[in-house]
Amino acid sequence: MPSSAPLLVQVLFHPESQVASDLALGLHRRLTGSAGSPGLRIPVSFSASPGGGLPPVAVDLEGASHTLVVALIDGRMAQRAREEDRRSADSWAQLLTRLTSALVKAGCPHGLLPVAVDAGAFGLTPELAQRSFVRLDRFAPGDGASQDELCFHVAAAALQLLRGKALPDEPAAKAPIQLFVSHAKADLPKAPSNPSEGPVLELLGHLAQGPVDGWYDAKSIPRGLRFDEAIEKGVIE
Numbered sequence: 046m047p048s049s050a051p052l053l054v055q056v057l058f059h060p061e062s063q064v065a066s067d068l069a070l071g072l073h074r075r076l077t078g079s080a081g082s083p084g085l086r087i088p089v090s091f092s093a094s095p096g097g098g099l100p101p102v103a104v105d106l107e108g109a110s111h112t113l114v115v116a117l118i119d120g121r122m123a124q125r126a127r128e129e130d131r132r133s134a135d136s137w138a139q140l141l142t143r144l145t146s147a148l149v150k151a152g153c154p155h156g157l158l159p160v161a162v163d164a165g166a167f168g169l170t171p172e173l174a175q176r177s178f179v180r181l182d183r184f185a186p187g188d189g190a191s192q193d194e195l196c197f198h199v200a201a202a203a204l205q206l207l208r209g210k211a212l213p214d215e216p217a218a219k220a221p222i223q224l225f226v227s228h229a230k231a232d233l234p235k236a237p238s239n240p241s242e243g244p245v246l247e248l249l250g251h252l253a254q255g256p257v258d259g260w261y262d263a264k265s266i267p268r269g270l271r272f273d274e275a276i277e278k279g280v281i282e
Contacts, residue, residue, distance in 0.1 A: 052203055053088050053109035057101070058117040059137070060094045064186055065117040065162050071192045072115070072199060087203070098133035100140045111206040112155045114148065115199055116141055118178070120165020138170035145172065149212075156212040158202050160195065224259045 054076060058065035069091060076087040088109075092101035106112050118141070125131045141159070148157040161167065161178040163186070179198045184191035202212050226245060249259045 050088065050109040051111060052207060053090060053112045054115060054199060054203065055090050055092060055104060055112055056115045056117065057092060057104070057140075059098060059119065059122040059133075061098055062117075062119050062121040062162070065119050065121070067187075068117055068160075068162065068181075068192060068195055072195060075192075075196050076199070097129060100137045104140070104144065106155050110154060111203075113199065113203050113206055114144055114155070114157045115195075116144070116157065116159045117162050118159060118166035118169055118173075119162035120168070123165050123167075123169040134169065138172070142170060142172040145176065149176075151211055153211065154206065154209075156202055156206050158198060158212065160198075226259050 054072070056069045056072060058069050060066075073089040073091075076085050077089045078086060090108075092104060094100065095102060104114060118137075122137050123134050125134045141157075144157050147153070148155050159166075159173060159176055159178045161180055161182045164182045166178065166182065167174070179195065181191045181194060184194070205212055226248060
């Protein structure tokens with residue numbers, strides 16, 4: 046990966062966890078895509094395990110201007126029933142503790158996004174007890190909605206890093222962008238009796254059901270402001 050790359054998403058997961066592996070591969074398909082298929086072409090990498098369920102020896106933060114480390118934490122990673130599992134879980138706990146200390150601070154160009162794949166994630170280490178996780182444990186295993194949730198939070202966190210802002214303490218509920226809705230008067234409802242008529246309000250209604258807010262002059266310009274100044278500010282923000 047050349048050092049000039051603006052963004053790299055690096056995914057960590059236990060190599061024996063099928064659910065976490067499926068989530069990681071799904072994230073790669075959606076963000077990177079493959080030759081001949083649509084995709085955002087955002088590079089997504091998986092750090093290799095040295096074996097025995099152990100985490101990678103180190104996480105490379107030199108491959109891009111901004112690296113988002115996505116930690117898919119689950120009960121398999123936190124499992125300590127057998128001696129070999131205890132060694133693995135303790136090693137993962139130590140790695141994520143180091144990453145938390147290094148990446149979760151103001152001014153750092155990189156970020157850490159901890160993800161609870163299931164309820165077992167919360168038993169990995171007390172050091173993460175005060176951190177807010179992306180909560181995939183609310184979904185049934187294999188539920189496609191969990192992949193949608195993961196992709197949204199990764200995209201929102203990546204946008205924050207690219208804008209030079211630290212990741213928020215709480216996972217975002219709204220995307221850190223707005224969709225500016227530009228329209229002609231002919232696109233608005235033709236009769237007050239049908240307020241949802243027309244492509245503009247139909248689009249805004251669709252956006253209201255998701256994490257992206259729409260900027261729309263009739264609702265976003267306070268009374269008394271000049272239209273041209275308010276619209277220019279809306280475009281810039």
